[in-house]
Amino acid sequence: MNIGIITRNPNSWSSSNLIKAFESLGHSVLPFKFSDIIAYISQNGLKLLVKGIDIVESLSAVVVRPFGRVSLDQAIFRIDLLYALQDHGVAVFNKPSAIEKCVDKFRSLYLLKMYGVPVPETLVTERCSLALRAVDMFRFKDVVIKPMFGSRGHGSARVRDRDVLWEIIRSITFIRKTAYIQKFVPHKGVDIRVFVLGDRVLAAMYRIAPEGSWKTNIARGGKPSRIDKLDPLIEEVAVKAAKVLECDIAGVDIADTKEGIYVFEVNSQPGWRGLQEAFPEIDIAKEIAKYIVDKVKK
Ligand SMILES: Nc1ncnc2c1ncn2[C@@H]1O[C@H](COP(=O)(O)OP(=O)(O)O)[C@@H](O)[C@H]1O
Ligand SMILES: [Mg+2]
Structure with missing residues (x-):
């Protein structure tokens, strides 16, 4: 079987181990980056070319390692590429619909809650005045403010002081970021x-x-x-x-x-x-x- 691994660095610890694991099971691996892909829509349909190889034709499955820091354009295009692979019969791990949900902290949290998975009490809003009113209304005193699209603990802060919280919310909404405010779980x-x-x-x-x-x-x-x-x-x-x-x-x-x-x-x-x-x-x-x-x- 031909397996693609989409990774920023094939020599990274997890990627290199995964490559070796597939090879030890007798499969061949093509490691590549999202930025290696040319998407070509022609009279004959879609080709996704990586180093001259059409991965739509040649791969049975693709494993997706972390995107890293990307623009919104890149994030959407990358998810599009994964859907395109899936639509053309390439198995994608994790599925694009899964990645899409998981990277979005609001979407994943409400879906978890909807299906009965316990999650921390959380407030999300775009507007500063609403956020400030809501933190008082729902008694958010000891909170964690997080980027809605973040990972590895980057950019989140625990805040217990109401003045500090208000100033942070003001700054976040001023730069058009969504305020994602969660009660601290002891x-x-x-x-x-x-x-x-x-x-x-x-x-x-x-x-x-x-x-x-x-x-x-x-x-x-x-x-x-x-x-x-x-x-x-x-x-x-x-x-x-x-x-x-x-x-x-x-x-x-x-x-x-x-x-x-x-x-x-x-x-x-x-x-x-x-x-x-x-x-x-x-x-x-x-x-x-x-x-x-x-x-x-x-
Ligand atoms: N509401 C919270 N209360 C207490 N600790 C938290 C809370 N949210 C996050 N943390 C701590 O911060 C870590 C990172 O938060 P998480 O939501 O997983 O974001 P990231 O994507 O940055 O990993 C968690 O693993 C946990 O240790
Ligand atoms: Mg985490």
Whole structure:
């Protein structure tokens, strides 16, 4: 089988492991970047050319690694390309509809809530005056302000001071960004990353924030610690969250607190370096590769 891996850097830890995993199963891999693609619409239909190869014709499946920082144009075009691949019979992991939902923190959160997955109380609005009124009306006192399209803990801040909160909301709305304001979930600097593959949990770990921080992202210095027996309720919620957002592969972030569990987000392009360190006995890249090959064969 010919598998494409869309990655900014084929030598990065996760991409290179995935490439090796597919190759060890006897498949050939074409790593490329979104920016390598020429989309050519002609009398004969659509070609998506990468280094002279039409990937619509030549690939059975494509795996999508993180987009990175892109403009709105690029983000939409990239999703369009994934839909085009899917429309022409190439299996895409994760599906474009899943990626589209997961990268959008508002859309993913309301969909999760709609299907009964617990999420933190959240306010989203474009207009400054409405945001200010709403934070008072719904008693948002200890909050996290996040970019609606963000990752790796970048750009989010915990705010407890009403004056500071008001000034931040003013600044965010002034530059035409959407104010995404979430109640702080008291989690003591630890949350749970559950790696879901299809309808099962492959492995899960605690992520322990650095001293004095509330962000548990590995990219922000969070430390992985394996969970050998995951609470069945958390397992169920994680699998459901991935399913609601149509992910085959997902990194689900969950806080387990005294007042209950909350899903922070579902990552549709999760890395697994921290998890791999915590579970040396599982070859995570190989599990992902096997899952994809099996699914494409079906
Ligand atoms: N409402 C919240 N209450 C407490 N901690 C939070 C809250 N939202 C996010 N965090 C912490 O910040 C981390 C990053 O937030 P998340 O929503 O996952 O955005 P990102 O896409 O930047 O990872 C979470 O894993 C969690 O540790
Ligand atoms: Mg996260």
